[in-house]
Amino acid sequence: QLQFDESGGGLVQPGESLTLSCAVSGFPMDYYAIGWFRQAPGKEREGVSWLSIDDGVTYYSESVKGRFTISRDHAKNTVYLQMNDLKPEDTAVYFCATRRAPRHYYKDDVTHEHRGRGTQVTVSS
Numbered sequence: 001q002l003q004f005d006e007s008g009g010g011l012v013q014p015g016e017s018l019t020l021s022c023a024v025s026g027f028p029m030d031y032y033a034i035g036w037f038r039q040a041p042g043k044e045r046e047g048v049s050w051l052s053i054d055d056g057v058t059y060y061s062e063s064v065k066g067r068f069t070i071s072r073d074h075a076k077n078t079v080y081l082q083m084n085d086l087k088p089e090d091t092a093v094y095f096c097a098t099r100r101a102p103r104h105y106y107k108d109d110v111t112h113e114h115r116g117r118g119t120q121v122t123v124s125s
Contacts, residue, residue: 002026004096004116011122012086020081020119022096031098034079035059035070037110038092039118046092047109049081050099059103063089086123093118 008020020036035050049070050059058070069082079096097112 002028002031002098002114004114006094006096006116006119008081009094009119009121011124013125014087014123016086016123017082017084018086018121019083020094020096020121021078022080022116023076023078024096024098025077029077031114032101033099033103034072034096035099035112036079036081036094036096037112037115038090038094038121040089040092043092045110048094050103050109051079052102059109061109083121086121088123088125091121091123093120 003026005023008018012018033050033052036048037045038048039045046061048061048064049068051070051072067085072079095115095118097115099112
C-alpha cells in the first residue's frame with residue numbers, strides 16, 4: 001500500500017509563502033497522477049492541483065491558479081506544492097493523493113485512490 005509523508009504546513013500571515021512536500025513510498029507506484037486537495041472546516045473538499053506523471057500536464061483550481069505551483073522530484077518520489085501569496089481562504093488541511101487514471105475519468109477534481117493524512121495550513125494575521 002502507498003504511504004505518504006507530508007510536511008511543510010504551518011501558520012503564516014496573508015501574502016506569505018509555504019511549500020508542502022509529499023514523499024511517496026510503497027506499492028503500487030504506477031499511479032497516473034499525483035496532487036493535492038484540501039478540506040476546510042465547513043466546506044467541501046477542493047481539488048487544488050494535479051500533476052500527470054507521464055506527460056507533466058498540470059491542473060490548478062481557479063482559486064489557486066497563478067499562486068500555487070506543483071512540481072515533482074522523480075528520483076525522490078516527492079511532489080511539492082509551492083504556495084505563494086497565501087490568503088485566509090487557503091486555510092485548510094492539505095492532502096497529498098494519487099490517481100490511477102487521467103483527469104477526465106473522474107467525476108470531479110477531488111476523487112482519488114490513495115491519500116496521506118494531511119498537513120494543516122493556516123493563513124491568519
